[in-house]
Structure formats: structure tokens, C-alpha cells
Amino acid sequence: MMDVLALLGHGFAVAGTPQNLFFCLVGALCGTLIGVLPGLGPVATISLLLPATYALDPVGAIIMLSGIYYGAQYGGSTTAILMNIPGESTSVVTAIDGHRLAQQGRAGEALAVAAIGSFFAGCVGSLVIALAGPPLAGVAQKFESPDYFSLMLLGLVSAVVLANGSVFRAVAMILLGLLLGLVGSDINSGLTRMTFGFLQLSDGVNFVAIAMGMFGVAEVVSNLESKGEKKAQIAQISSIWPSLKILLLTKFAVLRGTLIGIAFGILPGGGATVASFSAYALEKKVARDPSRFGKGAIEGVAAPEAANNAAAQTSFVPLLTLGIPTSATMALMIGALTLHGIAPGPMVITRQPDLFWGLIASMFIGNLMLVIINLPMIGLWVKLLNIPYRMLFLVILVISAIGVYSVNNSAFDVYLTLAFGLLGYILRKLDAEPAPLLMGFVLGPPMEENVRRSLIISQGDFMVFVQRPISLVLLLAALALLISVALPFIRKRRVEVFKDEAAN
Amino acid sequence: MKTKLGLLAGLVILASTSLASAQADWPRKAVTLIVPYAPGGYTDAVGRITARYLEKALATSVVVENRAGAGGIIGTAYVAKAPPDGYTLCVCSVGATSVAPVAQKTDYDPKKDLRPISIVSTIPQTVIVGKSLPITSIPELIAYAKANPGKLNYGSSGAGGLMHYSVALFQVRTGTRMTHVPFKGGAPATAAVVSGEVQISFTNMTDALPQMEANTVRAIAVTSVERSPYAPNLPTVAEAGNLKGYSAESWNGIIAPAGTPEPIIKKISDALAKMVDDADVKKSMAAAGATGVFTTPAEFAKRIDDELAQWAVLVKEMKDGK
Amino acid sequence: MNRTFWRGNIDFYCGLLLLSIAALAIWLVSELDFGTAREMGPAYFPLVVAGLLGAMSLFMVVRGIVRPEGEMAPIEIRPLFFILLSFLAFGLLIARGGLVLAILAQVGLAHFASPETRVVETILFALGLALFSSVVFVYLLGIPVSLLP
Numbered sequence: 025m026m027d028v029l030a031l032l033g034h035g036f037a038v039a040g041t042p043q044n045l046f047f048c049l050v051g052a053l054c055g056t057l058i059g060v061l062p063g064l065g066p067v068a069t070i071s072l073l074l075p076a077t078y079a080l081d082p083v084g085a086i087i088m089l090s091g092i093y094y095g096a097q098y099g100g101s102t103t104a105i106l107m108n109i110p111g112e113s114t115s116v117v118t119a120i121d122g123h124r125l126a127q128q129g130r131a132g133e134a135l136a137v138a139a140i141g142s143f144f145a146g147c148v149g150s151l152v153i154a155l156a157g158p159p160l161a162g163v164a165q166k167f168e169s170p171d172y173f174s175l176m177l178l179g180l181v182s183a184v185v186l187a188n189g190s191v192f193r194a195v196a197m198i199l200l201g202l203l204l205g206l207v208g209s210d211i212n213s214g215l216t217r218m219t220f221g222f223l224q225l226s227d228g229v230n231f232v233a234i235a236m237g238m239f240g241v242a243e244v245v246s247n248l249e250s251k252g253e254k255k256a257q258i259a260q261i262s263s264i265w266p267s268l269k270i271l272l273l274t275k276f277a278v279l280r281g282t283l284i285g286i287a288f289g290i291l292p293g294g295g296a297t298v299a300s301f302s303a304y305a306l307e308k309k310v311a312r313d314p315s316r317f318g319k320g321a322i323e324g325v326a327a328p329e330a331a332n333n334a335a336a337q338t339s340f341v342p343l344l345t346l347g348i349p350t351s352a353t354m355a356l357m358i359g360a361l362t363l364h365g366i367a368p369g370p371m372v373i374t375r376q377p378d379l380f381w382g383l384i385a386s387m388f389i390g391n392l393m394l395v396i397i398n399l400p401m402i403g404l405w406v407k408l409l410n411i412p413y414r415m416l417f418l419v420i421l422v423i424s425a426i427g428v429y430s431v432n433n434s435a436f437d438v439y440l441t442l443a444f445g446l447l448g449y450i451l452r453k454l455d456a457e458p459a460p461l462l463m464g465f466v467l468g469p470p471m472e473e474n475v476r477r478s479l480i481i482s483q484g485d486f487m488v489f490v491q492r493p494i495s496l497v498l499l500l501a502a503l504a505l506l507i508s509v510a511l512p513f514i515r516k517r518r519v520e521v522f523k524d525e526a527a528n
Numbered sequence: 529m530k531t532k533l534g535l536l537a538g539l540v541i542l543a544s545t546s547l548a549s550a551q552a553d554w555p556r557k558a559v560t561l562i563v564p565y566a567p568g569g570y571t572d573a574v575g576r577i578t579a580r581y582l583e584k585a586l587a588t589s590v591v592v593e594n595r596a597g598a599g600g601i602i603g604t605a606y607v608a609k610a611p612p613d614g615y616t617l618c619v620c621s622v623g624a625t626s627v628a629p630v631a632q633k634t635d636y637d638p639k640k641d642l643r644p645i646s647i648v649s650t651i652p653q654t655v656i657v658g659k660s661l662p663i664t665s666i667p668e669l670i671a672y673a674k675a676n677p678g679k680l681n682y683g684s685s686g687a688g689g690l691m692h693y694s695v696a697l698f699q700v701r702t703g704t705r706m707t708h709v710p711f712k713g714g715a716p717a718t719a720a721v722v723s724g725e726v727q728i729s730f731t732n733m734t735d736a737l738p739q740m741e742a743n744t745v746r747a748i749a750v751t752s753v754e755r756s757p758y759a760p761n762l763p764t765v766a767e768a769g770n771l772k773g774y775s776a777e778s779w780n781g782i783i784a785p786a787g788t789p790e791p792i793i794k795k796i797s798d799a800l801a802k803m804v805d806d807a808d809v810k811k812s813m814a815a816a817g818a819t820g821v822f823t824t825p826a827e828f829a830k831r832i833d834d835e836l837a838q839w840a841v842l843v844k845e846m847k848d849g850k
Numbered sequence: 851m852n853r854t855f856w857r858g859n860i861d862f863y864c865g866l867l868l869l870s871i872a873a874l875a876i877w878l879v880s881e882l883d884f885g886t887a888r889e890m891g892p893a894y895f896p897l898v899v900a901g902l903l904g905a906m907s908l909f910m911v912v913r914g915i916v917r918p919e920g921e922m923a924p925i926e927i928r929p930l931f932f933i934l935l936s937f938l939a940f941g942l943l944i945a946r947g948g949l950v951l952a953i954l955a956q957v958g959l960a961h962f963a964s965p966e967t968r969v970v971e972t973i974l975f976a977l978g979l980a981l982f983s984s985v986v987f988v989y990l991l992g993i994p995v996s997l998l999p
Binding site: 438 | 860863864867868871872875878879882883887888889890891892893895896899900902903906907910920922923925926929930933934936937938940941942944945949952953956957960961963964965966967968971972975976979983987991992993994995
């Protein structure tokens with residue numbers, strides 16, 4: 025313990041130099057900015073800014089790039105709440121209740137809770153890395169293919185829970201998402217599937233194109249409809265700051281979200297996404313009145329935001345201690361480190377103590393900076409909603425288009441956005457929600473990959489999924505969640521049948 | 529698709545009018561260096577190191593542009609169809625140049641559409657085995673695999689990648705049979721050897737080195753023709769297994785579109801010849817885990833021909849075997 | 851089948867849409883190897899997912915026919931058409947005409963998506979966005995696009 029404190033102190037000394045503080049601030053600002061701009065995510069931004077960091081020393085570079093990463097997690101929730109456009113898979117769930125709150129004139133409250141929740145989660149997350157990074161990495165290493173498959177299954181069941189309307193439709197949307205996720209190369213055979221011969225689809229459908237189409241374009245089109253329900257009309261803003269009552273109300277939600285985020289963040293391959301969805305599902309399950317969810321429940325913002333920010337911090341654990349990237353952004357971080365002559369792996373902690381402890385210390389500082397940057401900005405963001413929609417939508421369109429284009433410098437992705445905009449618009453008219461679809465899309469590929477790998481390694485023995493303790497626990501959790509979803513559904517059915525009979 | 533064609537048509541017209549005068553005083557404007565992989569990756573690093581040097585050597589700005597996708601095929605195809613005026617070059621890699629054209633459909637024929645200039649860096653695969661296995665050398669690996677056919681699982685970065693084909697070639701040459709377990713990328717495949725989920729992998733040196741240093745895996749050989757300066761005591765697979773000619777080495781090289789005028793090729797080649805001895809470049813290459821290399825255009829072209837032939841035989845055998 | 855069946859029957863339409871997507875997917879992967887549950891081929895997982903989706907959407911279609919319910923919100927062509935067109939214009943122009951033209955075209959077309967937009971405002975926003983994007987995306991972030999043709 026004393027050791028850790030001493031090392032952390034050393035870390036603060038490294039991160040606290042004026043130069044590194046400056047990089048941390050630049051990263052946090054950049055991250056917030058790109059998080060707020062719809063369509064422009066951390067992956068695109070980090071890859072664009074990577075060359076600019078070549079001139080910096082490795083510690084400064086990584087501090088700045090990580091600042092962009094977790095800054096984008098903060099900023100991403102802003103667009104999700106204000107405009108119902110999530111730019112990252114982790115802020116998809118934030119949009120569900122967050123945007124409802126904004127419509128009710130409680131945007132300030134939602135943004136403040138998101139920022140405070142993220143700050144708390146970020147600090148706890150960083151503390152966990154400092155205290156237990158290497159042992160946690162050991163836990164992550166215990167996860168093998170069958171366990172990942174069960175984890176993905178749990179994620180999909182959570183996606184059912186967060187559906188507002190019909191469970192049946194939510195499952196159909198998940199399946200549609202899974203199908204879309206499978207477009208592209210099959211890693212087991214190298215063959216391409218469902219690409220219509222487009223080379224641009226061989227790496228799969230671009231997530232940003234789907235998210236911008238299904239949420240961004242479809243949202244803008246519906247808002248512009250004259251006969252529509254005028255969702256864009258925002259109620260008079262009641263208050264910018266959350267009352268103490270609200271903060272107390274969300275305290276347990278934030279805590280639960282943080283724990284889930286920390287646990288899932290260390291797992292490579294969609295851990296952070298599963299974390300935010302599961303955190304939401306858990307809140308809906310433990311709430312006294314689950315029907316509030318989807319209509320503007322503040323816990324539905326607090327928990328997933330805490331979860332994704334905690335996960336953003338702990339996802340550095342496998343990167344720094346094992347050299348395994350947990351996401352596309354982390355893969356870029358590996359690239360950045362390599363370019364600076366540091367090979368991420370088991371030796372980083374001992375060989376590069378400045379880097380490891382400096383980065384952790386910078387996470388505390390960065391989170392503090394972010395909350396300081398973001399809280400006063402909330403007033404500004406909320407004012408943004410006063411701009412008439414007839415002008416605002418032009419901004420959203422242009423920035424989304426550039427954002428989508430910049431991911432691969434490809435006009436093809438812009439056309440994809442168009443196509444998914446059309447699909448999303450029609451699905452919206454048919455009462456089908458896009459959030460479960462996105463969850464299926466994100467989790468589909470790792471699910472297939474892991475089930476196939478499990479069966480190759482087990483030589484076709486399906487028992488591996490229940491023989492491994494981790495996998496078994498996850499499967500049981502998924503089953504329990506599934507039953508808890510199905511029970512009210514079945515009960516309701518019975519009541520309906522009863523009613524029908526009584527009517528006869 | 530249409531966009532690209534239109535752009536292409538415009539560029540071709542533009543190029544043909546200025547081509548004649550362009551050769552003598554090349555370069556008169558910025559040169560675009562296409563990296564057919566995502567930023568932050570290994571090829572990206574090599575590309576940027578090369579761009580930085582060429583800017584000095586050619587006294588013009590060299591802009592790196594990432595056109596990632598389909599394992600490098602999209603960016604390589606883009607360069608193959610670019611106007612051959614010396615202003616569009618590619619940091620191509622072995623996968624999209626020597627393996628993909630024989631394994632799958634590509635829009636370009638590397639022999640006809642590309643003009644190799646020089647390899648700038650190479651990096652071998654490293655044969656790593658899990659520490660729980662009683663295997664310490666290539667002959668022991670062959671013996672173990674022969675005694676337990678199909679029992680050893682090897683991890684790869686996905687079907688058709690060098691991590692897959694290098695083992696496939698090894699199996700054909702040694703008459704062994706192991707089970708292929710694909711992962712999404714080289715890093716998770718390497719990590720699976722560490723955790724014990726798979727037993728063996730022919731993994732990229734960049735991924736293997738940190739694990740070797742931490743003693744979490746056992747490295748037994750490298751797949752290149754010569755030993756690697758990063759692990760000089762590891763024998764090559766060819767020498768240890770007595771497999772003459774066995775080579776599976778990842779390289780990055782500067783390639784121009786076919787038809788690029790000779791004087792321009794020569795200018796670039798001359799610059800690259802000096803790059804290999806540049807102290808700054810050496811340092812940066814070492815940091816990326818790569819070895820700086822120079823080859824003449826003819827040597828480079830021969831190497832691609834040889835590799836195409838080697839992988840074509842393997843791909844055919846693998847297809848027939850199914 | 852009466853008027854209410856065609857107007858207010860989202861189950862039926864949703865089912866039909868999903869059914870056609872599932873059928874398309876099945877057709878697309880039909881040539882690939884299916885494999886077995888133990889050794890899944892590239893077509894296995896897509897076929898299972900598409901099969902499940904197909905079955906569910908078929909159920910929705912049937913339920914829609916047997917018990918039509920759920921009024922579909924009216925579809926308005928104007929915003930949909932112009933917004934999609936504006937994206938098409940952006941995509942077509944970004945590589946050939948440069949970022950500025952692409953933005954001007956996109957904003958210009960999007961202008962017609964709503965009757966509430968005003969010409970002067972749109973022109974100002976178009977120019978403002980072109981300037982903002984040129985500075986932020988091209989100069990600061992260095993996205994490799996040209997500003998003008």
C-alpha cells in the first residue's frame with residue numbers, strides 16, 4: 025500500500041510538470057470537443073492527431089491521447105442527451121433517457137449528473153488501476169473464448185431489458201443488428217460475406233455510419249416533419265443544476281455503474297459497451313418503478329455514464345500490463361506507444377514507471393479538468409437548444425457527414441449513412457427501436473468469433489460453456505435476467521387473455 | 529465507385545498533359561505516400577519514418593495518407609490505379625502484394641500494375657510456444673506435432689494472414705498437422721499463447737518481443753531467411769528444422785504505379801539507398817521493432833515474384849487438401 | 851382487407867421489411883459453406899441469425915394479418931428526400947469538388963427539407979459551416995481533403 029502511494033506520488037510528480045499538465049488539458053479539451061461533434065469519435069481523432077504527437081516525449085504523448093479518449097466519453101454524452109445522437113457505442117444507452125430528460129427541459133440536470141457520475145467513476149477507476157492493475161490483468165487473462173461468448177450473450181439479454189416497447193420487437197432488432205455485424209470478412213475462412221461485392225464492406229459496416237444513420241439522420245428527418253410529434257420542441261428549461269435530492273437519488277446508480285464499468289472495462293472485446301448496457305439494465309431491474317425508464321429516468325443516465333467512464337479507465341489495464349488492446353482506440357494507443365519506442369506488455373510497469381504511474385496520475389488530473397471544463401459548459405450547451413431547429417439541423421448534418429467521412433476518408437461511408445438513415449427512419453415509423461440493433465451490431469462479431477473458437481479448441485464439445493466457472497456464472501446471470509424479463513410479459517399475457525375471456 | 533472513376537479520369541487527363549515535362553524536374557510538388565493500413569499500426573510507423581526521410585532527401589513535402597481496409601488491398605489498389613507520375617507512392621506490405629493476389633480476388637496484378645522500388649524494412653515472425661509445453665526447439669516441435677496430430681492449437685491473426693500461412697507452409701514442409709485457431713488480430717493471438725488458450729503461434733516480432741522479455745512465452749525460432757538482430761540467439765526455422773528456403777517474413781516497401789518513368793524511380797531508389805544508413809531512421813526503425821533494409825528495384829521485383837510463386841503453391845495445396 | 855388494415859398495421863409492415871432483409875441475407879450467404887455446429891462454416895452463424903429473424907418476422911406478418919393494430923405514423927416525403935439527397939451530394943462532391951463545395955451543396959439541398967428554413971439564414975450558416983469546418987477539420991485535425999476543386 026505504501027509502495028503504491030509512493031509510486032502514485034511519483035506519478036503525480038511526472039504528470040504535474042507544467043508541460044504534461046498542458047498536454048493533459050489539450051487532450052481533455054480536444055476530447056470534449058470531438059465528443060460533442062456528432063460523428064467524430066475518439067478513434068478518428070486520435071488517428072488524425074497521432075502524427076502530431078511524434079514530436080512529443082512518450083509520456084506527454086500518451087497523456088494527451090488518453091485525455092482525448094476519456095474526454096470524448098464525457099463529450100459524447102452531451103450530443104446523446106441534447107440531440108439523441110450517440111457517437112460511440114457506449115453512449116447509445118445514455119441517449120434513451122437522457123434525450124427524454126432534455127425534452128422535458130431537464131437537459132442541464134442530465135448533463136450535470138452525467139458529468140459528476142463520470143468524474144466519480146473516472147477517479148474510482150483510476151484508483152483501481154493504481155491499486156490493483158496487475159492482479160486485475162491476471163483476471164482478464166483468465167477469460168477464454170467460452171467466457172467471452174457467455175459475456176456477449178449477457179450483453180444481448182441486457183439489450184432486451186432496455187427496450188421500452190415490445191420485447192418481441194427488441195429481439196428482432198437485436199437479430200437484425202447481429203446480421204449487420206456479420207457483414208464483412210469471416211476470420212475463420214477469410215471469405216467475405218454479404219458485401220454485395222463491395223471491397224469497402226470487407227472490414228464490416230462502419231459503426232459510425234450505422235449510428236449516424238439510425239440515430240442522426242433518422243432523428244433529423246423526423247424532427248423536420250410538420251405533422252410529426254415535434255420532438256425537437258424542448259420544454260422550457262427548469263434548472264441547470266441538479267437538486268441535492270436528484271444527486272442523492274442517483275448516488276447508488278452511479279456506484280453500481282462504476283462497479284460494473286470497472287469489472288467489464290478490463291475485458292478485451294466489447295467490455296465497455298456491455299458495461300454501459302448492463303448498467304442500464306440493472307438500474308431498470310432494481311428500480312421500484314421500472315416503467316419510468318425510457319421516459320426520462322435520471323438513473324438511466326447516471327449509471328451507464330459512470331459505467332462507460334470507469335470502463336474507459338480500466339480498459340488501460342490490459343493495454344499496459346498485457347499489451348492487449350480492448351478496443352479500436354486502445355489499438356491506436358499501442359501504435360502510439362510503439363512509435364515512441366515502447367512496446368506495451370508485461371514489462372511496462374517495471375521498465376517505464378514514469379509512463380505507467382504518470383498516466384494514472386494524469387487520469388485523476390484529467391478527470392478533474394474535465395469536470396471543471398464541463399460543468400460550466402452545461403449552461404452553454406443548454407443554451408444551444410434555444411437555437412431554432414431550422415438552423416441547428418444544418419449544423420448536425422454537415423458535422424455528421426464530415427465525421428463519417430473522416431473515419432476512413434471514404435465517400436462510401438457517407439452513402440452507407442444515407443442508406444441507414446432511410447432504414448432507421450422506416451424502422452422508427454414502425455415502432456422499432458435502434459438501440460438494441462446497435463447492441464446486436466457491436467456484439468455480433470465477437471460472439472460468433474468466440475463461439476467458433478471455443479468449439480474448435482474444445483473439439484466440438486458444447487459442454488465447455490457450462491464447465492468453465494466464469495462462463496457458467498455469466499450464463500446463469502443471463503438466464504436470470506431473461507426470466508425476469510419474460511415473467512411480467514407472460515403475466516401480462518395471462519391478464520390479457522383473462523380480459524378477453526371476460527369480455528366474451 | 530463512380531466518384532473514384534471520375535476522380536481518376538480527371539487525374540489521368542491532368543497527368544498526361546504534364547507528364548513529359550514532369551520527369552526532368554520531379555518533384556515539383558508534394559508527394560503523397562499512401563499507407564494502406566490504419567494509423568498507429570506498424571506499417572503506418574514505417575511509412576511515416578520513410579516520409580520524414582524522403583522529405584529531406586528529395587527536398588519536397590511528403591504527405592502520408594492512410595487508406596486502410598481489406599488487409600491493405602484497398603490502399604494498394606488505389607496506388608495501382610493512380611497516375612504514374614511519381615506523385616503517388618505506396619508503403620506496401622507483403623500481405624496485399626504477395627499473398628492476397630494469389631489467395632483472393634484483387635483489382636490489381638502485382639506483376640503488371642505495380643512498380644517495386646525498394647524494401648525499406650523487414651520484420652520476421654517468431655515461433656512462440658506456451659511455457660507449459662515441453663518444446664524448446666523446432667525439431668522438438670516437429671516431433672511433438674507428429675506424435676499428436678491435430679492436438680496442437682496454433683493462433684493466428686485470421687485466415688489468410690501471414691500468421692496463418694507461415695504455419696500452413698511449415699505444416700506442408702514438415703508433414704505435420706496442427707489445428708488453426710483464428711483470432712481478430714495478432715495481439716490477441718499472442719496473448720492467447722501467454723494465457724495458454726492456444727499452445728503455439730508464429731507471431732509478429734513486435735508482439736512477441738515484450739512477452740519474450742517478460743518470460744511469459746518460450747520463443748524457439750524466427751521465420752526469416754536470416755537471424756534477427758533483435759533476438760540473435762534464435763535460429764531460423766529453415767536452419768533449425770532443416771527446411772531449406774522456408775521463409776515467411778513481413779516486409780514493407782515503397783512501390784509506385786506501373787509505368788512511372790525510370791528517372792523518377794532511380795531518384796527515389798537512390799534516396800532510399802542512403803536512408804538505410806541514416807542514424808535517425810535506424811533509431812526510429814528499431815523503436816518500431818523493424819530492421820531497415822534497402823533493395824534495388826530488380827531485387828524487390830524478384831522477391832515479389834518468388835513470394836507469389838511460393839504462396840500460390842501453398843494456396844493450391846490448401847484448397848486441394850480440403 | 852379494409853382501409854384500417856392497410857393504414858394501421860405496423861406489425862404487418864415491420865414483419866414484411868424484416869422478412870425481406872432476412873431473405874436477402876439467406877440468399878447472400880447461400881453459396882458459402884454451412885459447416886456443422888461443431889465446426890461452423892462462414893454461412894452457419896448468419897444463416898442461424900437470419901433464420902431466427904425470418905421466423906420472428908413471419909410471425910409478425912401473420913399477427914398483423916390476423917389482428918391488425920398499431921397506427922403507422924404518416925411518412926412525409928419532403929424532409930426524407932432532401933436530407934438523403936443532401937448526404938448524396940456531400941458524398942459525391944467531397945472527393946471531386948472539395949470540402950467547401952460539398953458543404954455548400956449539402957446545406958443548400960437540406961434547406962428544402964423544411965418549410966421553416968429561411969434563405970438568408972441558410973446562406974449564412976452554409977458559409978459559417980464551410981469556414982468552421984475548413985479550420986477545425988482541415989487545418990487543425992488535418993483530414994486529408996482538399997478545400998476547393
